[in-house]
Amino acid sequence: MNEIIITTISITGISAIFAFLLTLADRTIGNYGEIELNINDDKDYIVQGGSSLLSTLIDEKIFIPSACGGKGTCGYCKVKVLEGGGPVLPTEIPFLTEEELNNHVRLSCQCKVKDKIKIEIPEELFNVKEYFAEVEVLEDMTSVIKRVRVRLPEGEEIKFKPGQFIQLKAPLYEGNDEEVYRAYSIASAAGDKNNIELFIGYVPGGKCTTYVHKHLKVGDTVQINGPYGDFYFDDESNREVILVAAGTGIAPILSILKHMREKNINRKARFYFGAKTPDDLFLLDYFKELEEELYDFKFIPTLSRVTEEHNWTGETGRVNNAIDKYLTDSENKEAYLCGNEKMIATMVEALMDKGIPEELIYFDKFD
Structure with missing residues (x-):
C-alpha cells in the first residue's frame, strides 16, 4: 500500500514539474515580445510576437x-514575406509553386512572427x-x-x-474549444448591401458547420468579415455564360444570376447543376422564375x-454528360x-475539350 502511495506521489510530482517547465518555456522561449511589422512599405505596426502571421494580422483587423x-x-x-518569417516550412511546400517560392510567397498561417x-x-x-x-x-x-x-447592423x-x-467565425461552444474562421460564398445579390445569404452544408465534425447546423438560432449574432476572392462575374464581357455547380457551390452562381436579373444583363446563360437524387435539389421554383425573367x-x-422509383425525367449522369x-x-x-476539387478538374477538362479556352474558365474550388 505504501509503495502505491509513494508511486502516486512521485508521478504527481513529476507531472507537476513538467507542467511548470512547459509554462516556463511558453513564457520565456515562446515570448518574443513586441515585434515590428511593416506592410506594403507604408504601414507600420507593433505586434506581440509568437503567433502566426495570419492570427497576428487578424488581431490588427487585417483579414x-x-x-x-x-x-x-x-x-x-x-x-509575400520580404523580411523575417523564418524558413519555408514543409507544410507550405505543397501549396506554393516554384515561382511563388522565388517571389517570397508564404502561407501566413504557417509563418510565425518571431522577429521584425x-x-x-x-x-x-x-x-x-x-x-x-x-x-x-x-x-x-x-x-x-x-x-x-x-442582416448587418443599421447603417453598415x-x-x-x-x-x-x-x-464566418465559429465561436467556442460545447465540443469546440477554439474560435475558427471558415469561408463561404455569398449567394445574395451584390446590390443588397445590408444582407448576406449563405448556403452551408453539414460536414460531420466540422467546427463551423456543426455550429451552424446544431447551435445557431434565429436572432443570434454572428461575426463575419469580407469580402474576398478573385472569382467574380465579368460585367464587361458580352459572351454567353456557362454556369456549373454542385451542392453548396450553388451560392456564388446564385449571386451571379441575381446580379444578371438586377442589372438586366441580356446574355444567354445556362446553369448545369449536379446532384445525386431529387432530394438533393432545391430552389426549383426560383429557377423557373429566372427562366421566365432573364x-x-x-x-x-x-x-x-x-x-426508377424516383420517376426522374431530367438529365442523368454527371454534369459533364449534360455539357x-x-x-x-x-x-x-x-x-x-x-x-470540390475533383468536380472542378473534370469540368475544366470537359469544357476545354469543347474548345473553350482555359483563360475563359473561372472557378472557385473548395474542400
Whole structure:
C-alpha cells in the first residue's frame, strides 16, 4: 500500500514539474515580445510576437482569406514575406509553386512572427471589414444544406462582387474549444448591401458547420468579415455564360444570376447543376422564375444516382454528360464553376475539350 502511495506521489510530482517547465518555456522561449511589422512599405505596426502571421494580422483587423481556418490545408492565406518569417516550412511546400517560392510567397498561417517582419498584401484587403450581423433566416434546403441569411447592423454596408465570399467565425461552444474562421460564398445579390445569404452544408465534425447546423438560432449574432476572392462575374464581357455547380457551390452562381436579373444583363446563360437524387435539389421554383425573367436562361439539373422509383425525367449522369449533350460549340462563351476539387478538374477538362479556352474558365474550388 505504501509503495502505491509513494508511486502516486512521485508521478504527481513529476507531472507537476513538467507542467511548470512547459509554462516556463511558453513564457520565456515562446515570448518574443513586441515585434515590428511593416506592410506594403507604408504601414507600420507593433505586434506581440509568437503567433502566426495570419492570427497576428487578424488581431490588427487585417483579414487574410483562409478557408481552412489556419490549419495549413487550403493554401488560401498567401502573402509575400520580404523580411523575417523564418524558413519555408514543409507544410507550405505543397501549396506554393516554384515561382511563388522565388517571389517570397508564404502561407501566413504557417509563418510565425518571431522577429521584425516585412510583408506585402493586396491593397484591397485593407477594405475588408468585420461585421456583427443578426441571423434572420435559418432554413433547411436539403437534409445537409442550410440557407443562412444575416442582416448587418443599421447603417453598415458590405460591397462585394457576385462570386466573392466572406468568412464566418465559429465561436467556442460545447465540443469546440477554439474560435475558427471558415469561408463561404455569398449567394445574395451584390446590390443588397445590408444582407448576406449563405448556403452551408453539414460536414460531420466540422467546427463551423456543426455550429451552424446544431447551435445557431434565429436572432443570434454572428461575426463575419469580407469580402474576398478573385472569382467574380465579368460585367464587361458580352459572351454567353456557362454556369456549373454542385451542392453548396450553388451560392456564388446564385449571386451571379441575381446580379444578371438586377442589372438586366441580356446574355444567354445556362446553369448545369449536379446532384445525386431529387432530394438533393432545391430552389426549383426560383429557377423557373429566372427562366421566365432573364433574357435567355435555362436551368439544367443533372442527377447521378437516380432509380426508377424516383420517376426522374431530367438529365442523368454527371454534369459533364449534360455539357457534352447541350454545349454544341465554344464560340463566344465563358464559364463560371464552383465545387470540390475533383468536380472542378473534370469540368475544366470537359469544357476545354469543347474548345473553350482555359483563360475563359473561372472557378472557385473548395474542400
